[in-house]
Amino acid sequence: MAITSTLITTVTTGTALDRAVGRGWAFTSLTLALRPGSDGPWTDSVVRIRERSDVRGPKQLLTQFMITIENVSKIKSRTQILYDVSFEARPGRVTGFLGPNGAGKTSALRILLGLDRPQSGTALIRGRPYRKLDRPLTTVGALLDGSGAHRARTARAHLRWVAASNGLPNSRADEVLEVVGLTGDARKRAGRFSLGMSRRLGLATALLGDPAVLVLDEPVNGLDPAGIRWMREFLKNSAAQGRTVLVSSHLMGELAEIADDVIVINKGRVVIHGRLADVTGGHRTLEDAFFALTAAEAGSPW
Amino acid sequence: MVRLIRAELRKLLGLPTAWIGLVLGTLTAPVIVLLNAPYTRRAIAAGTLTDPSDLGMRDLGVGLIGPIILGVIVVSSEYTSTGPDTPGARQLTATLVAVPDRLRLLVAKTTALVLVVAVQATVTTAATLTLTQVLHGIHAPAPAPARVAAAILYWTLTALLAYAITLITRNGIVPLTLLIINSSVVSVSYLLTKVTDLASYLPDIAGAQMFIGTAGFPVEIAPVTAGMVMTAWVVALLGLGAVLFQRRDV
Numbered sequence: 001m002a003i004t005s006t007l008i009t010t011v012t013t014g015t016a017l018d019r020a021v022g023r024g025w026a027f028t029s030l031t032l033a034l035r036p037g038s039d040g041p042w043t044d045s046v047v048r049i050r051e052r053s054d055v056r057g058p059k060q061l062l063t064q065f066m067i068t069i070e071n072v073s074k075i076k077s078r079t080q081i082l083y084d085v086s087f088e089a090r091p092g093r094v095t096g097f098l099g100p101n102g103a104g105k106t107s108a109l110r111i112l113l114g115l116d117r118p119q120s121g122t123a124l125i126r127g128r129p130y131r132k133l134d135r136p137l138t139t140v141g142a143l144l145d146g147s148g149a150h151r152a153r154t155a156r157a158h159l160r161w162v163a164a165s166n167g168l169p170n171s172r173a174d175e176v177l178e179v180v181g182l183t184g185d186a187r188k189r190a191g192r193f194s195l196g197m198s199r200r201l202g203l204a205t206a207l208l209g210d211p212a213v214l215v216l217d218e219p220v221n222g223l224d225p226a227g228i229r230w231m232r233e234f235l236k237n238s239a240a241q242g243r244t245v246l247v248s249s250h251l252m253g254e255l256a257e258i259a260d261d262v263i264v265i266n267k268g269r270v271v272i273h274g275r276l277a278d279v280t281g282g283h284r285t286l287e288d289a290f291f292a293l294t295a296a297e298a299g300s301p302w
Numbered sequence: 303m304v305r306l307i308r309a310e311l312r313k314l315l316g317l318p319t320a321w322i323g324l325v326l327g328t329l330t331a332p333v334i335v336l337l338n339a340p341y342t343r344r345a346i347a348a349g350t351l352t353d354p355s356d357l358g359m360r361d362l363g364v365g366l367i368g369p370i371i372l373g374v375i376v377v378s379s380e381y382t383s384t385g386p387d388t389p390g391a392r393q394l395t396a397t398l399v400a401v402p403d404r405l406r407l408l409v410a411k412t413t414a415l416v417l418v419v420a421v422q423a424t425v426t427t428a429a430t431l432t433l434t435q436v437l438h439g440i441h442a443p444a445p446a447p448a449r450v451a452a453a454i455l456y457w458t459l460t461a462l463l464a465y466a467i468t469l470i471t472r473n474g475i476v477p478l479t480l481l482i483i484n485s486s487v488v489s490v491s492y493l494l495t496k497v498t499d500l501a502s503y504l505p506d507i508a509g510a511q512m513f514i515g516t517a518g519f520p521v522e523i524a525p526v527t528a529g530m531v532m533t534a535w536v537v538a539l540l541g542l543g544a545v546l547f548q549r550r551d552v
Binding site: 076110113114115116117130131133136137140142144145146147148149150151152153157158160161162164165166167190191193194195198205222 | 317318382390
């Protein structure tokens with residue numbers, strides 16, 4: 001059969017990354033073509049490869065980037081909010097940090113990031129306290145409450161000073177704005193951002209240094225369904241790339257979708273810590289397991 | 303360190319309020335010299351001027367609103383809420399996540415503030431004194447370089463004073479109100495000197511004697527001593543502010 005009028009091609013594209021040397025490549029390969037005048041499918045064996053400067057990986061081996069929290073206790077305003085909390089988050093996995101509002105999730109993450117000081121215990125990233133990290137944004141990306149941008153500053157201006165503080169080039173600001181889909185709002189003042197946009201700006205800030213570790217506090221809060229879906233994919237992909245992803249949430253269904261490991265915290269104490277399947281155990285869902293684990297103290301839901 | 307200072311400069315100069323401080327601080331004193339020119343001429347003619355060498359120098363005081371605003375907002379902008387959706391969220395979180403070493407952060411912030419205010423003070427002092435020379439010429443002897451340098455130092459120390467107080471209060475409203483009223487509307491410090499001589503050693507009263515003739519002050523303090531008194535205030539308050547900043551949870 002001679003094909004005379006149709007041209008069909010199938011092209012495979014993708015990127016490859018060698019984090020050990022911090023280089024990335026993009027490749028395209030024409031795998032199948034039906035050309036006018038040819039006798040049938042024809043396969044091209046040529047693979048085109050070019051090096052991409054925008055696919056940069058941290059130079060260190062990602063396997064070292066473990067988060068270790070050991071025996072952390074915290075008293076705030078005379079109330080003990082964390083009791084001897086210990087857990088870890090490993091590279092290449094999404095670790096879900098789960099608990100109801102006020103359980104101590106944010107407090108634990110703030111201690112991990114050196115913002116608050118514990119009464120006792122240690123919180124280490126790659127064996128070092130956050131405060132001792134040099135150019136920390138190149139190791140850890142953190143998303144906490146809000147965007148962190150002053151109301152009067154534009155999104156781009158905010159990202160640029162953060163980049164400058166860690167020796168990152170100005171161009172990173174526009175790159176991360178594109179990643180979170182805020183390119184069109186680069187010149188808008190942060191005070192005029194919606195809750196969802198603020199979260200995305202916060203995430204953009206976290207991504208500035210292309211960090212091997214992500215620490216995200218309630219990242220889907222305020223996002224619309226499309227944003228939640230995007231975040232889910234983003235977290236899974238980040239872990240698949242070998243990053244350490246620690247993500248807190250009070251939404252059990254949400255975490256069950258993406259987490260490899262789960263830490264359940266309630267009233268300042270870690271209730272259980274392990275692989276998602278082990279934590280869910282004999283229960284139907286993670287939510288059932290959670291309520292079973294915390295049932296002893298549960299009374300009224302409020 | 304240079305990269306931290308650069309980031310802090312960018313942060314400070316990216317705030318609209320900082321530009322209010324820069325413009326107000328730079329223009330107020332020269333404008334006052336212009337507006338006061340007819341009155342000053344009459345005073346010179348009548349011979350009622352106490353010390354003609356203070357001409358221009360005294361007008362620099364009203365411009366202090368500039369360094370006060372700058373000193374306060376360098377800190378207060380870190381503590382203002384970033385939006386109604388997240389009342390507890392502040393820029394300081396982003397700052398400390400990016401620069402967790404608080405001492406280095408403070409050194410960078412202080413350096414950025416000093417650089418901006420010193421440039422501003424130099425520009426406005428030069429403008430004010432040049433204008434005074436042009437308007438009142440022979441009656442206003444050109445001030446000694448040391449006095450000009452002392453005026454610039456006074457401005458810088460005033461900015462640092464505002465900065466240190468805000469570091470302690472973590473809120474811009476109290477120091478801004480207090481310092482602006484004190485420097486422009488009613489000088490509470492000056493009124494206090496009527497009550498007790500000890501008030502002469504308050505930073506603004508003592509500091510002014512670095513470059514303004516001592517006539518009219520209840521306790522005369524030599525310029526160098528005056529500079530040391532004001533510097534001691536700044537160092538003490540800055541030290542307290544730094545210790546609190548280092549220890550506090552964000």
